[in-house]
Amino acid sequence: MNLADPDNFGLQCQGVSHWFGENKVLFDLNLEVQAGQFVGLVGPSGCGKSTLLRAILGTHPPHRGEILTLQNGRLANADRPGRDRGIVYQKYSLYPFLTALDNVALGLKLDQTTTAFRWFNWAGWAKKRREFRDRAGAFLEKVGLGQAMHLYPSQMSGGMQQRVAIAQALIMEPEIILLDEPFGALDEATREELQEMLLRLYEENAEVKAAGGKPPYTLIIVTHELNEAIRVGDRLVGLSQYWDWEADGHEHSPGATVVYDKAVPVFRPDERPEYELFDNIRREIRKHVYNPGVLQRRDEHVSVDPTP
Ligand SMILES: Nc1ncnc2c1ncn2[C@@H]1O[C@H](COP(=O)(O)OP(=O)(O)OP(=O)(O)O)[C@@H](O)[C@H]1O
Ligand SMILES: [Mg+2]
Known part of the structure; x- marks a missing residue:
């Protein structure tokens, strides 16, 4: 290398x-x-x-x-x-009081805004918030949860929660x-679906590489x-x-x-x-x-x- x-x-x-x-x-x-x-x-x-x-x-x-x-x-x-660097554990680490969308957007919010900004720059925060939620939506689509963005963790299956955890890691573009x-905690069929989801990211890598870019995902x-x-x-x-x-x-x-x-x-x-x-x-x-x-x-x- x-x-x-x-x-x-x-x-x-x-x-x-x-x-x-x-x-x-x-x-x-x-x-x-x-x-x-x-x-x-x-x-x-x-x-x-x-x-x-x-x-x-x-x-x-x-x-x-x-x-x-x-x-x-x-x-x-x-x-x-x-x-x-991002990490995904076997045990889902989602906030129970946030929807899938807000769980995924949270990382960007904490990384790119401060409490003072959110309190005192309402217009700026409203714009950023929309932007973060749009990006979170795009990453949830990527992991196959386009239809489940507004569900809370308690309303999602283990496989769905794990997809959210992966989207949480992906959105930070590590x-x-x-x-x-x-x-490890999922049944065989769900496991295979999640493997497929990772392989779609691998496929995206190949497309980006073929176009001369740096592959976005390393795992x-x-x-x-x-x-x-x-x-x-x-x-x-x-x-x-x-x-x-x-x-x-x-x-x-x-x-x-x-x-x-x-x-x-x-x-x-x-x-x-x-x-x-x-x-x-x-x-x-x-x-x-x-x-x-x-x-x-x-x-x-x-x-x-x-x-x-
Ligand atoms: N915080 C810690 N304090 C003391 N010992 C630890 C700590 N973390 C891990 N170990 C020890 O280090 C060794 C490796 O543990 P580790 O969890 O990395 O293994 P692993 O390969 O991930 O195992 P598994 O496949 O069961 O998850 C074990 O002997 C464990 O007891
Ligand atoms: Mg281990």
Whole structure:
């Protein structure tokens, strides 16, 4: 990746290590993401996926190493939260007293106006408010909620609420969006619909790229479902504490690191992948990422250039 080129840059983690007291969680983790990539991040429960997302988000910077993101057009350390990074959790974080539209518009309101402005510049605020609601409406259309903008969270299904949460992240136009098991609480059919919605964003990336622009959406999605990671991602990254750290000269396990990183097939939103065809990928991942009994060199399944 050409780091000097902001049109390609998504994220860079360099030598990231993190621990909680004696509990060594992340070790010397290196990861570069290009703008427009959809990275599926998988790994055994407790290996540190959420810890890594929190480090990238900037709420919990790593004890060692550096995480760089594009902030106001320049590469900068992600050691505090910024609007260049957005996150979506499994648990919907909507305000119950706001409609879908106002939940989505809220981020812009807080980011671009002050209480004093809203109180003392009524005409200015009325104009801005319309503008924010129009944009919120456009993003709700994008996530398939054009007909449900005026519903309150209690009137929406779990899948609809999660679409609102995604629109909340999208409207801030972050450089990268982190999704931590975003569909974990949804039933299978709803899950597939939301995967399709993400794939439509991927398609939009391709259209913008074809027209010579910078793809607007870059994602890291943590999931326990390998099929979901294969379907939504164009690249699959496996984080694991199971690797041959003795070969690297460590007496005790120093923590989880990237042990798998390969491009995976890209699907159209309306395409239903034949998952049987990806048995080999799943088998490889189960063996080299999830199996404590198989310890390989950490770079054995890491492609030099996992660009699809
Ligand atoms: N705030 C914290 N204080 C102490 N230990 C923590 C804290 N947060 C995480 N840990 C520990 O760090 C390790 C990694 O946790 P993390 O939540 O990142 O795993 P994960 O890969 O996201 O797991 P899961 O797949 O179950 O969500 C665990 O051993 C956990 O107990
Ligand atoms: Mg987690």
